[in-house]
Amino acid sequence: MSHAFGRERQNNAKFDKISFNNARHASIKQLNQCHKATRKLSDDIYNSDGSLSEEAQYIVSESPGQFKCNKPLQEAVFTLDNCKFWYLNFVYNFLYKCIDVDRVHFCNMDTDSMYLSIAGSQIEGYKQGLKYVIKDQVFYDLHYKEWLPWDNCTVAEEKKLMSLTTESQGENIVCQAPKCYSLYNGNEQSDDIVSLVNRMKGVSEKKANLTTNDYIKCLNEGYNINVTTSNLQMKIGIMSMICIEKSALTGIHNKMVVLANGCCAPFMYGINADHYLID
Known part of the structure; x- marks a missing residue:
């Protein structure tokens, strides 16, 4: 549907x-x-x-x-709603209670994943996690095993139900919209970028040959990138290869209301960007 x-x-x-x-x-x-x-x-x-x-x-x-279809529609709807509930449960009942949110920035969020920029230690590497942004150590030590994996934990403990695990880590991330981001190491100023993960929904990253520099140019310079996708279609016994040109990176986000400071708000009837107050 x-x-x-x-x-x-x-x-x-x-x-x-x-x-x-x-x-x-x-x-x-x-x-x-x-x-x-x-x-x-x-x-x-x-x-x-x-x-x-x-x-x-x-x-x-x-x-x-x-x-x-082996699964009922109700199960799919419940799964999506349940994901959102546990998502917010982690944010409000754990993250906000023991983590200094002034040093943590929500870069990108989806139904079952979130990407955070953490201003931790400049000496230790980028795989430090939340170690240096904890504001309530007692609460963290008491509850972190309910949500997060820990050193030398088993696979079952790392991937336990209703909890989180680390998928990928890097020094920098460029996020333009949900399901559209690039995770990389290095500095774009010195041109030593090493791409770790590139994601763009609706376009094959390998076939489109998207690089981290494309995401950065799109964000900083409004640089638009179009790619051509090919697929086979058969009509009236005639097989044709259809080539479609798609806009892979445009810097335009039409899934939510984008405010002047870059924050996004959900669509609501009768509400536009002018109705939001920005401090």
């Missing part, structure tokens, strides 16, 4: 199955009622002695009439 503002809920997803087969498997799939189209891609290839080296390849498109 996808929800669009001002319209009824609708299912716009396509579930066509495209597979590559030899002649035997292609002929079997053509007998299926969900068969849509078949196209030959290559001929048989023979060796010099007449033996078959490689069979002919066919691409078969199928459009199943039914789909099986």
Whole structure:
């Protein structure tokens, strides 16, 4: 189910199955009622002695009439809501109570993840965690094992339910929007950047060849980056490769209301950026 503002809920997803087969498997799939189209891609290839080296390849498109979902919709909705509850539970009942939030900045947040910039020790490396920003050591020592992993803990203790674990760490991060960020080491001024993680929803980072410098240019200079994505589509028995140019990095965030100081607020009916007071 996808929800669009001002319209009824609708299912716009396509579930066509495209597979590559030899002649035997292609002929079997053509007998299926969900068969849509078949196209030959290559001929048989023979060796010099007449033996078959490689069979002919066919691409078969199928459009199943039914789909099986093993999980009820209620479970998916509950999982999303439950994630948000435990997310806020960690922030308000642990982080705010024992961590100096003046030295911790929320860079990027998603349903089940958060990215923090921590102003800790300048001597120790970037893998220091929350060690140097604790304001209530007694509360932290009493409750941190309920939420966080610790040194020499087991895998089960590290990945326990309703808790957090460290996915990746770095010296710097550039966040433009949810699911759009670059984590890296080094300094952009000295041009010694080492990219650790690049994320951009809707675009393959490897195919787009996005680098950390692209994220920095987009943020500082309003630099727009377009990439071309390719996919196969079959209509009326004709297979076509469709190339679509997408805006990978634009610096435009249209999922939330962006305020003048860069903070983001959720969409609410009748409320725009002018209604928020910024100190």
